[in-house]
Amino acid sequence: MGRKREILEDDKPKKGPGRKTKKQPAPSFKALLGDEGPKKLSHKQKQRQRKREEKKAEKASAGAKRKATPTPNSRPSKKPKLLFDSDGDDDENLRSSDSEEEEMQDEFSEDDVLSDSESEALEKESGKKAKKNEKKAANAATPKAKKQQEKGNAKTRKQEKMAAPESDDEEEDEKSDSDSDDEDESDEEMDVEKASKKLLKKQKQDESLAQDELMLNIKSQEKFTLPSGQEIEKEDILDLVILSECSLLVLLFVTRVWGKRDRVVNASNSRSGGRGISHIRHILADFSERREEGRSRKEYLDQLCRDLCARFNYNEFLMERLLGLFPNEIMDFLEANEYPRPVTIRTNTLKTRRRDLGPMLIDRGVNVEPMARWSGVGLTVFDTKVPLGATPEYLGGHYMLQGGASFLPVMALAPQERERVLDMCAAPGGKSSYIAALMKNTGLLWSNDANRERCKAIVSNLHRLGVINSLVTNYDGRAMKKVFHSFDRVLLDAPCSGTGVISKDEAVKINKDEKDILRCSHLQKELLLSAIDCCNANSKTGGYIVYSTCSIMVEENEWVIDYALKKRNVKIVPCGLDFGKEGFVNFEQHRFHPSLRLTRRFYPHTHNLDGFFVAKLQKFSNKIPGEENKTDQVEENGEESAKSENKTDQAEENGEDSAKSGDAESKGKKAANSDTKKQAKQKSTDKDSETSKSSSPDKNKAKKNATPDKKNFQSGKKVAGKLKKPGFLPKKGFKNKKKGN
Amino acid sequence: MRRATPMVIIVLWLRGVRRPIFPCGQAKNMRPLTQEETNTFFEKLSKYIGENIKLLIDRQDGSYCFRLHKDRVYYMSEEQLKIGSSAAGDTLLSIGSCFGKFTKSGKFHLHVTALDYLAPYAKHKVWLKPSAEQQFLYGHHIMKSGLGRLTEDTEQYQGVIVYNMNDLALGFGVAAKSTLACRNCDPMTIVVFHQADTGQYIRDEDTLT
Numbered sequence: 001m002g003r004k005r006e007i008l009e010d011d012k013p014k015k016g017p018g019r020k021t022k023k024q025p026a027p028s029f030k031a032l033l034g035d036e037g038p039k040k041l042s043h044k045q046k047q048r049q050r051k052r053e054e055k056k057a058e059k060a061s062a063g064a065k066r067k068a069t070p071t072p073n074s075r076p077s078k079k080p081k082l083l084f085d086s087d088g089d090d091d092e093n094l095r096s097s098d099s100e101e102e103e104m105q106d107e108f109s110e111d112d113v114l115s116d117s118e119s120e121a122l123e124k125e126s127g128k129k130a131k132k133n134e135k136k137a138a139n140a141a142t143p144k145a146k147k148q149q150e151k152g153n154a155k156t157r158k159q160e161k162m163a164a165p166e167s168d169d170e171e172e173d174e175k176s177d178s179d180s181d182d183e184d185e186s187d188e189e190m191d192v193e194k195a196s197k198k199l200l201k202k203q204k205q206d207e208s209l210a211q212d213e214l215m216l217n218i219k220s221q222e223k224f225t226l227p228s229g230q231e232i233e234k235e236d237i238l239d240l241v242i243l244s245e246c247s248l249l250v251l252l253f254v255t256r257v258w259g260k261r262d263r264v265v266n267a268s269n270s271r272s273g274g275r276g277i278s279h280i281r282h283i284l285a286d287f288s289e290r291r292e293e294g295r296s297r298k299e300y301l302d303q304l305c306r307d308l309c310a311r312f313n314y315n316e317f318l319m320e321r322l323l324g325l326f327p328n329e330i331m332d333f334l335e336a337n338e339y340p341r342p343v344t345i346r347t348n349t350l351k352t353r354r355r356d357l358g359p360m361l362i363d364r365g366v367n368v369e370p371m372a373r374w375s376g377v378g379l380t381v382f383d384t385k386v387p388l389g390a391t392p393e394y395l396g397g398h399y400m401l402q403g404g405a406s407f408l409p410v411m412a413l414a415p416q417e418r419e420r421v422l423d424m425c426a427a428p429g430g431k432s433s434y435i436a437a438l439m440k441n442t443g444l445l446w447s448n449d450a451n452r453e454r455c456k457a458i459v460s461n462l463h464r465l466g467v468i469n470s471l472v473t474n475y476d477g478r479a480m481k482k483v484f485h486s487f488d489r490v491l492l493d494a495p496c497s498g499t500g501v502i503s504k505d506e507a508v509k510i511n512k513d514e515k516d517i518l519r520c521s522h523l524q525k526e527l528l529l530s531a532i533d534c535c536n537a538n539s540k541t542g543g544y545i546v547y548s549t550c551s552i553m554v555e556e557n558e559w560v561i562d563y564a565l566k567k568r569n570v571k572i573v574p575c576g577l578d579f580g581k582e583g584f585v586n587f588e589q590h591r592f593h594p595s596l597r598l599t600r601r602f603y604p605h606t607h608n609l610d611g612f613f614v615a616k617l618q619k620f621s622n623k624i625p626g627e628e629n630k631t632d633q634v635e636e637n638g639e640e641s642a643k644s645e646n647k648t649d650q651a652e653e654n655g656e657d658s659a660k661s662g663d664a665e666s667k668g669k670k671a672a673n674s675d676t677k678k679q680a681k682q683k684s685t686d687k688d689s690e691t692s693k694s695s696s697p698d699k700n701k702a703k704k705n706a707t708p709d710k711k712n713f714q715s716g717k718k719v720a721g722k723l724k725k726p727g728f729l730p731k732k733g734f735k736n737k738k739k740g741n
Numbered sequence: 742m743r744r745a746t747p748m749v750i751i752v753l754w755l756r757g758v759r760r761p762i763f764p765c766g767q768a769k770n771m772r773p774l775t776q777e778e779t780n781t782f783f784e785k786l787s788k789y790i791g792e793n794i795k796l797l798i799d800r801q802d803g804s805y806c807f808r809l810h811k812d813r814v815y816y817m818s819e820e821q822l823k824i825g826s827s828a829a830g831d832t833l834l835s836i837g838s839c840f841g842k843f844t845k846s847g848k849f850h851l852h853v854t855a856l857d858y859l860a861p862y863a864k865h866k867v868w869l870k871p872s873a874e875q876q877f878l879y880g881h882h883i884m885k886s887g888l889g890r891l892t893e894d895t896e897q898y899q900g901v902i903v904y905n906m907n908d909l910a911l912g913f914g915v916a917a918k919s920t921l922a923c924r925n926c927d928p929m930t931i932v933v934f935h936q937a938d939t940g941q942y943i944r945d946e947d948t949l950t
Contacts (some may be wrong), residue, residue, distance in 0.1 A: 219867045395938075396942070398909075456946055458834075459835040460950070464939070468816075468817075468857070470837070471821060471835070471837075473834060716785050
């Protein structure tokens with residue numbers, strides 16, 4: 001590292017004048033040798049020195065005046081205010097975050113100066129401390145600085161010490177100055193290796209001391225005080241007052257300068273946003289070192305959450321969840337949500353090819369370029385002179401406006417020609433038409449959506465894109481299995497909370513809470529079970545189900561899949577997408593099946609796609625575990641089922657540790673076993689609750705049903721092989737149930 | 742009343758109603774077209790594609806058929822029909838591709854959704870200049886000034902498919918003048934009446950099917 005002093009090879013002849021040697025001669029440390037001799041300051045240096053000292057004297061006198069009216073109580077409350085409500089609001093808006101940090105430090109250092117001077121106020125009279133400081137300084141300061149001190153009078157010395165951080169900086173500056181000066185001065189030969197070593201040692205010592213001092217200063221500077229509860233309340237009130245008072249003015253001004261989107265962000269940012277956030281994140285990065293005494297991590301996290309909410313306009317619930325999901329990259333994620341994803345279009349391969357469509361659009365004044373490597377049909381639109389949704393090409397069905405993320409589930413589904421494919425929640429038909437394009441208009445594509453109005457969009461889009469193998473219906477997805485249940489592949493793009501597409505719909509930031517998420521999750525579970533039931537495991541080419549959402553919540557993704565793994569004979573298979581992040585196996589209180597690692601998550605900040613989740617399941621048996629004695633499991637509400645899952649979770653995991661997870665049969669058995677166990681448990685709990693009712697027949701029934709079921713599953717594959725018409729199975733079960741009842 | 746019974750037809754015939762008779766209520770399930778319906782429908786189709794209709798019915802790649810569902814005529818494969826019948830009823834919104842609909846008075850209207858089948862078999866075509874393209878897509882008739890090319894020997898009131906200069910089908914219409922008459926008229930005369938255009942996918946999304 002760096003240039004090295006040539007000690008031994010000095011006498012060797014040089015090989016040639018290298019370019020580097022011309023530019024930079026090898027460094028010599030001879031300057032240090034000359035420290036015993038008196039040094040001369042240049043005229044200007046002297047002048048500068050004088051000025052500096054004068055300034056310090058002024059400062060010190062001002063500090064002394066301030067000390068005359070000490071306000072000890074105001075200090076702790078003052079600090080956070082300094083942090084959050086700085087007076088230079090308007091200027092700060094314009095500055096970058098970097099400069100903000102610098103500024104913050106400056107402020108702190110000023111604060112320190114004040115506090116130091118306060119504490120010294122009493123001792124100043126005796127002057128003891130001043131002497132001590134002098135001694136310290138003598139040790140710490142470089143020889144150069146020593147000389148300066150000798151020159152300066154005693155008063156200035158004191159003052160210098162009081163303004164410790166600044167003087168340190170100056171010392172360093174001067175050091176470097178003197179270095180360059182002394183290089184010129186000294187021409188002595190090296191009779192003094194020993195001396196130089198000594199000097200080096202000494203210098204090191206000095207430096208380390210200086211460093212210690214500096215660190216001390218930094219430490220005291222870096223303390224960040226959290227506002228107390230009262231202060232937060234106050235701040236809220238202040239927020240209201242200020243916003244109401246100058247909202248009009250500020251907003252008008254800000255909108256003019258920064259444009260519409262940044263409006264509220266900036267308004268809140270100037271007060272409590274940016275600095276607090278970066279500071280708290282800085283502290284949390286090394287919590288044990290940087291925290292304020294007596295404050296817990298939770299307090300910091302809460303404050304961070306509040307600040308982020310204020311800055312980006314989220315509600316606290318959602319922000320907490322996001323913080324849980326992205327402890328490190330939260331800022332990236334939130335920033336990414338402020339900007340829209342690039343507009344992408346999908347070439348309709350039924351009517352044209354991408355290499356034909358591209359030039360055609362460019363002729364129309366649309367600047368397009370092929371999308372990422374993983375898609376052969378996508379085009380990214382940079383800018384356009386014409387409305388993309390109304391060009392004759394669009395109307396002719398040559399392309400579809402579609403987000404990049406919504407290619408993914410269809411690619412994972414990989415439909416083959418002459419298959420029967422179900423798209424359960426199809427509106428507005430983007431994914432459906434992609435499926436049809438991959439099937440090349442053969443076989444059957446059943447597009448279903450529960451919303452009749454949105455179904456019209458499917459019909460229109462499919463016709464426009466020239467899809468002729470389609471069938472559009474308006475069923476509730478949960479009832480689909482009663483209509484038709486022999487599909488080769490099923491795509492379930494479930495309705496969700498939309499937390500992955502905040503950039504598209506900002507309302508999500510505010511209007512989602514715990515209940516919404518759980519409601520979505522519950523619906524998704526029902527839909528997924530229905531989708532699995534619609535799929536035919538005995539299909540020659542298929543038996544696959546793809547589940548996707550545009551949400552990033554674990555409750556709507558991994559949890560749902562995990563539920564399906566327990567309730568049906570399915571296993572997770574790789575999606576065939578070579579990018580994206582792995583799904584969670586452990587998340588907060590959840591412990592999922594290890595194969596959930598095969599699912600894929602996509603985020604706006606990492607992939608520049610909408611937040612998305614894709615999982616591909618393969619059905620290996622049409623048998624529904626515990627169908628016979630199944631009562632109302634599907635209709636159970638989400639929370640209850642969650643509880644029961646958690647109970648059986650551990651047992652299952654233990655079992656699975658012993659066996660390999662990928663094996664279909666063993667898994668099937670296990671799933672069956674666990675399910676029967678579960679049922680037995682539930683039965684027993686039911687029984688307990690309904691002791692007054694005739695419990696004994698119930699019990700018997702449960703036992704009866706449980707045992708043959710187990711048998712069936714232990715001979716797992718055989719049964720599956722025998723079932724040629726899978727569709728009849730559930731019906732049988734249904735009949736049995738009816739009889740039983 | 743799901744279908745016109747022979748009795749009703751006779752009664753109406755006696756009253757002087759000489760047009761195809763259709764059920765007054767909406768059919769709940771898909772059904773094949775009756776003879777009259779087939780006649781009206783094919784008559785309309787033949788204006789555009791002539792005797793190529795038989796290519797739609799006798800296909801090499803599988804058997805296809807027309808079905809009437811909620812007054813609309815759909816064209817689908819046998820497999821679709823088989824599976825689709827399990828879903829028929831009020832919930833079935835579309836199956837295969839929709840050709841058009843019967844009006845309450847028994848006429849048949851072709852929809853733009855039939856364009857995919859009409860365009861390849863079309864007998865008479867019209868090409869539009871780029872300036873007139875947008876006009877047509879907004880539902881206007883075609884003037885002489887916007888006409889780029891025209892198939893020879895087009896007769897008056899002949900069905901024509903409208904293309905733009907890149908050979909992209911934009912819709913279809915009816916020739917207001919024969920090819921000969923077109924040559925001599927002034928630029929602001931209407932030469933093709935608008936019937937359907939792809940802009941309807943956006944404008945009439947709700948009523949299209």
